[in-house]
Amino acid sequence: MPELPEVETIVRGLKPEITGRRLTFVAVHTPSVVRGDARAVEKLRGRTVKTISRHGKSVFIELVSAGSPLATLRVHLGMTGQLLFETADVALARHTHVLFRFEGNPRELRFRDIRRFGCLELVTPKTRPNLGPDAWQSPPEVIFETLRGRAGMAKAALLDQTLLAGLGNIYVDEALFRSGIHPRTPLGRLPLPKLRALCDAIRLVLGESIELGGTSFRNYVDIEGGRGGFKGRLRVYGKHGSRCRCGDIIRRDVVAGRGTHFCPSCQPRLRSPSRPSARSTP
DNA sequence: AGGTTGACCTGGACGC
DNA sequence: TGCGTCCAGGTCAACC
Numbered sequence: 001m002p003e004l005p006e007v008e009t010i011v012r013g014l015k016p017e018i019t020g021r022r023l024t025f026v027a028v029h030t031p032s033v034v035r036g037d038a039r040a041v042e043k044l045r046g047r048t049v050k051t052i053s054r055h056g057k058s059v060f061i062e063l064v065s066a067g068s069p070l071a072t073l074r075v076h077l078g079m080t081g082q083l084l085f086e087t088a089d090v091a092l093a094r095h096t097h098v099l100f101r102f103e104g105n106p107r108e109l110r111f112r113d114i115r116r117f118g119c120l121e122l123v124t125p126k127t128r129p130n131l132g133p134d135a136w137q138s139p140p141e142v143i144f145e146t147l148r149g150r151a152g153m154a155k156a157a158l159l160d161q162t163l164l165a166g167l168g169n170i171y172v173d174e175a176l177f178r179s180g181i182h183p184r185t186p187l188g189r190l191p192l193p194k195l196r197a198l199c200d201a202i203r204l205v206l207g208e209s210i211e212l213g214g215t216s217f218r219n220y221v222d223i224e225g226g227r228g229g230f231k232g233r234l235r236v237y238g239k240h241g242s243r244c245r246c247g248d249i250i251r252r253d254v255v256a257g258r259g260t261h262f263c264p265s266c267q268p269r270l271r272s273p274s275r276p277s278a279r280s281t282p
Numbered sequence: 283a284g285g286t287t288g289a290c291c292t293g294g295a296c297g298c
Numbered sequence: 299t300g301c302g303t304c305c306a307g308g309t310c311a312a313c314c
Contacts, residue, residue, distance in 0.1 A: 078291095079291090080291090080292080080293095095292085113291095114291080114292055114293070115290085115291045115292050115293085116290080116291055116292080117290070117291070151283080151284070152283095152284060152285085153284090153285085156284085156285080218293095218294095219293095256285075256286085257285085257286060257287070257288095
């Protein structure tokens with residue numbers, strides 16, 4: 001599942017391949033993967049890639065054309081989306097939905113998505129999705145202030161892209177484990193040092209994963225079809241039933257509607273708010 | 283308003 | 299072998 005580190009890896013791979021190049025060919029084979037008018041995407045032909053960037057799990061490709069306003073193509077990979085560079089003679093893999101060719105680049109860019117949760121979309125500043133600050137590129141202080149005092153369970157809040165953009169199920173579970181926070185803890189009740197530890201853990205897991213080219217749990221591959229190396233560093237995600245380093249057994253519960261992996265010993269529930277004890281000093 | 287559930291979609295795992 | 303069922307989860311909508 002492409003989350004922030006996987007999308008970052010893809011964007012880093014795409015930058016030298018397409019930046020400054022003119023789009024010579026666009027073919028949408030599956031119009032339903034395009035939000036809005038699929039023909040508008042095909043009409044990008046002739047434009048030149050000015051920039052390619054990432055915000056959260058979204059890829060943004062800005063294309064310019066003399067005398068026309070800037071066009072911004074947003075690509076979201078959903079759960080099984082892939083952006084692959086292949087020479088045109090390589091047979092199209094099943095579930096390949098959109099093709100792009102660029103002047104001076106012998107390979108073509110293919111958008112493939114088995115489950116079609118991903119999408120392409122032309123966006124304007126007004127129709128850009130409402131995303132919170134990027135979980136990797138934002139200064140730690142911004143992330144701290146973003147999460148501070150928020151209502152709702154930690155798991156749900158960290159998955160909320162309008163709050164903080166980029167984390168998905170894998171990295172939320174890993175960051176909560178590394179900071180010793182139970183997924184059901186209300187964010188607003190975290191002691192500030194604990195919240196600080198959570199922010200540090202988010203940076204730690206994202207940085208480590210980006211360095212290793214992301215996590216290939218099921219379908220994720222980079223633009224060359226290569227797999228990410230972070231899977232071996234996972235400590236709780238997908239490890240329910242096996243033993244944590246502390247000796248306890250890692251559990252899997254459904255929290256905020258998602259499979260959630262945690263160690264009950266390393267991530268204890270917060271005690272109920274202290275209230276006067278009936279049995280205190282006589 | 284926080285929380286849960288279902289829909290979307292397909293492949294893979296599992297049980298009979 | 300082959301069929302039915304369930305599960306995975308990013309995001310959105312509908313509901314309690």
